[in-house]
Amino acid sequence: MQVRDVKAIERADGVASAEIDAGARDTAARICALMRHVFLYDRGNQLRVIEESGLTTSQCKVLLELGGLGDRPSTWQVTDLADVFGASLPAMSRAVDGLVKKGLATRVEDPTDRRVRLVRITADGRELVDHLTTVRRNGLEAFAATLSAAQRRKLDAAVESLMDRDDIAKTYQHLKEA
Numbered sequence: 704m705q706v707r708d709v710k711a712i713e714r715a716d717g718v719a720s721a722e723i724d725a726g727a728r729d730t731a732a733r734i735c736a737l738m739r740h741v742f743l744y745d746r747g748n749q750l751r752v753i754e755e756s757g758l759t760t761s762q763c764k765v766l767l768e769l770g771g772l773g774d775r776p777s778t779w780q781v782t783d784l785a786d787v788f789g790a791s792l793p794a795m796s797r798a799v800d801g802l803v804k805k806g807l808a809t810r811v812e813d814p815t816d817r818r819v820r821l822v823r824i825t826a827d828g829r830e831l832v833d834h835l836t837t838v839r840r841n842g843l844e845a846f847a848a849t850l851s852a853a854q855r856r857k858l859d860a861a862v863e864s865l866m867d868r869d870d871i872a873k874t875y876q877h878l879k880e881a
Contacts, residue, residue, distance in 0.1 A: 745842030752838050756831060757805070761798040764788055766807055769824040770832030778811065778821035807831060836878070 723731075742749075753763055765784055785795035799822050802808035807828035813819035824832070847855060866872050 741843060741846050744846045745838075748842055749835060749838050752835055758807075759798065759801065761788070761790065761794065762801050762807075765795070765798050765822075766802060766824070766828055767832060767835070769802075769808055769822065770829055778813075778823045780813075780819060780821060784822065802828065840878070 756763075758766065765788070768784065768787060769779065781795050781799055782792060784790075784799070785792050788795065790798075799808060799810075802822075803810060805827075807825055808822050809825050810820045811823055813821050847858075850858065866875065
């Protein structure tokens with residue numbers, strides 16, 4: 704994929720990337736460079752864990768959502784998962800079936816409507832999510848340890864300025880307590 708192709712990609716919220724101002728694009732490029740570096744800093748250990756689990760990308764996304772943080776639902780309907788990920792119902796159903804076969808999720812009866820089946824993470828699924836989170840955190844800690852004190856202070860200040868966003872603050876609090 705060429706850079707010009709990336710610029711033509713429409714975002715999930717329907718805003719064309721051409722509508723984003725140059726400052727936002729530059730910020731995004733800087734964040735992307737940092738994320739790419741950090742993602743590969745630990746030699747792809749998180750990817751290795753995912754590969755070893757045998758999960759598809761869709762299954763991994765569903766499992767991470769089922770093992771959500773904070774106020775996320777503990778059970779999901781397959782249709783809701785399909786909506787969250789912009790996937791077709793058959794594709795999401797196959798992803799969930801694979802997680803159930805691996806013992807990482809289970810289907811349970813909806814207590815309010817016996818016709819509806821809900822998806823819930825199992826203890827083994829939770830263990831895998833926790834392992835993935837630990838591997839990611841270890842890689843980030845190793846990267847943070849390479850920063851100078853001044854770089855770490857600047858990065859901490861930048862990240863701290865985002866803690867007024869509920870979505871980021873809740874995730875941070877959950878991870879801090881883990």
